[in-house]
Amino acid sequence: MLRPPIALPTRASLFDPLTLRSVTLRNRIVVAPMSQYSSDDGFATPWHLVHLGSRAVGGAGAVITEATAVAVDGRISPYDLGIWKDEHIPGLAGIVEFLEQHGAVPGIQLAHSGRKGSTKRPWQGSGAVDLDDGGWTPVGPTPEAFSSTYPIPEALSDTGVMRIVEAFRAAAVRARRAGFRLAEIHAAHGYVLHQFLSPLVNARTDRWGGPFENRVRLALEVTRAVRAVWPQELPLWLRVSATDWAEGGWDLEQTIQLAKLVRGEGVDLVDCSSGGAVAHQQITTGPGYQVTFAGSIRREAGVRTGAVGLITEPAQAQAVLQNGDADVVLLARESLRDPYWPLHAAQALGAPAPWPSQYLRAKP
Numbered sequence: 001m002l003r004p005p006i007a008l009p010t011r012a013s014l015f016d017p018l019t020l021r022s023v024t025l026r027n028r029i030v031v032a033p034m035s036q037y038s039s040d041d042g043f044a045t046p047w048h049l050v051h052l053g054s055r056a057v058g059g060a061g062a063v064i065t066e067a068t069a070v071a072v073d074g075r076i077s078p079y080d081l082g083i084w085k086d087e088h089i090p091g092l093a094g095i096v097e098f099l100e101q102h103g104a105v106p107g108i109q110l111a112h113s114g115r116k117g118s119t120k121r122p123w124q125g126s127g128a129v130d131l132d133d134g135g136w137t138p139v140g141p142t143p144e145a146f147s148s149t150y151p152i153p154e155a156l157s158d159t160g161v162m163r164i165v166e167a168f169r170a171a172a173v174r175a176r177r178a179g180f181r182l183a184e185i186h187a188a189h190g191y192v193l194h195q196f197l198s199p200l201v202n203a204r205t206d207r208w209g210g211p212f213e214n215r216v217r218l219a220l221e222v223t224r225a226v227r228a229v230w231p232q233e234l235p236l237w238l239r240v241s242a243t244d245w246a247e248g249g250w251d252l253e254q255t256i257q258l259a260k261l262v263r264g265e266g267v268d269l270v271d272c273s274s275g276g277a278v279a280h281q282q283i284t285t286g287p288g289y290q291v292t293f294a295g296s297i298r299r300e301a302g303v304r305t306g307a308v309g310l311i312t313e314p315a316q317a318q319a320v321l322q323n324g325d326a327d328v329v330l331l332a333r334e335s336l337r338d339p340y341w342p343l344h345a346a347q348a349l350g351a352p353a354p355w356p357s358q359y360l361r362a363k364p
Contacts, residue, residue, distance in 0.1 A: 005263070005302025012321040014314065015351035018061070018328060020235035020268045020304070023181050025061035025105050025328070026354060028321055029342045032271075032308055032330035033109040033184070033239075035066045035076060037121040042069060042082020044091035052095055055335055056104035059342030059354040061328070063104045065092075067111035067186050070171035071164070074112035074192070077121050078134040083110070083171045089178045096179035103354055107182035108175045109239065110168055110226070114192025115140030115153035115201075139164075141195050141202045141209065147279040161208055161218060164192060169225035176231065183230050184237040185222060190276030193219045194241055197258070198250040198277040216258055220265060227266040237306070238262050239271040242293035245281040252296060259301035270297055271306040271330060285309075288316060295325030306330050314345035 012018075018025045031052075038047045048065075055063045069075040069082040082088055092108070099106040117138035118129050127149035129135030139160060140153035156164070168185065175183055187193035195201045196218040202209045208217055223238065230236055242255045259270045272294040275281050290309035298305040307326035311317050317329045334341060346353035347364055355363050 008298060008302070008304065008324070008327075010324040012327065013351070014318045014321060014329070014349060015346060020182075022233040023105055023235055026103055027059070027061040027342065028328045029060050029317070029345070030107075030306060030328050030330045031055040031060045031063040031104075031335050032332040033064045033066050033186070034332050034336065035080065037077050037079040039079050039081045042072070042075070042080065042084060042088055044081060044088070044095060048081065048091075049095050049098060053098045053102070054339040056099045056102040057356050057359075058338075058340040059346070060104050060331075060335075061342075062107050062182055063099050064107035064109050064182070064184060065095075067109050067113075067191070068171070070110050070112050070167040073117060073136050073138060074114070074164075074167065075117055076113045076191075077119055078129060079121055083108070083174050083178075084167065086174060089174055092175075092178040092180075100179075100181075102356060105182050106180050107184060107237075108178075108180045109184045109186050110171050110175065111186035112164055112167065112192040114138065114195045115144070116146050116150065116190055118151045140192065141204050144201075144203075146190065158206065158208070165218070165221045165225050168222045169229055172226040172230050176229075176234075182235050182237065183226065184239055184271060185219075185226060186239050187219050187222075188239045188241040188271075188273045188276065190241070190278070193222060194250070194277055197254070198244055200244060200246060200249040200278050212254060212257065216261065219258065220261060223262050223265045223267060235268040236266055237269045237271050238267045239273060241274045241276055242272050242290065242297065243274050244277045245275050245283045246278050249277060252293060255293070256297055256300045259297050259303050263301060263303040267303070269304040269306055269327065270294075270301070271308065272297055272326075273308050287312070288320065291320055291325050294320075295323070298324070298326060308332060314348040317345065318349060
């Protein structure tokens, strides 16, 4: 049954709790997924525990893993975190346990890189990883590469597309077995779901390409498959790129229509980013440059949203919520710079701070 639009409050504070289904975030600050490129064969390492755990200790309401590959050929690099096999579950479960012990809702972002896979870690350069060095042939809507330095993908058959749907479904089952209480489907930044959404990338002429209803088909199929196995009492998010920042590409109007559709399929919040589909994008950045996307989607699609992108100051984050532009703010690079940003923001805004007992002697 499709869900109607929900009644959305017009104002919220950064340190108000937020309840989504049976899960309550202690505040509206979410650590956004940030690739760490520090896994071997997809396994979580002590780096992931310390990296993610420190953000929970720092007071965030929810902490979401990096883009976690649902298939071995769905990685961005050979060093991505993975959840394509059962053996990945124990390492992730240990991280989940720590996050929950320190008050943060543990979230996982389920992802498939599509044609942007088999590439180098950022600090090792850019471009394709050779097959002899652990690379692979990625897949995509067509055999067109993202750019001249990226690998040429293999065009997905109809069966191959459905294998991706199944990979997301199976990954969601494993994510729940690991104990995650929030799942986010990655349909942004030029990865496979976004590749099918964008008319600049998706030149297919079958049921997966062409008009809007065909280009959104994969995102909807994945959403349905994940929602079918993800417990009804737990929230499901979708990360989108609200625009390709390129003429003739995926844009805000199409994103609003997609948001209405996924709201009806059981998505509880749309995480609003942008860009990544094409190399010739022209992005205009600045403080909070993507907030207007979250506000428009929230108001016009009647769905909760998250705002992300150069949100760095507590008062700025508070204004996003109080203006009714989003229900949560997601911090990425600012969280890397300051794992304890929520504690500092609480002090700046005069709000109760979720200081861990072990650190109370340092509380201002």
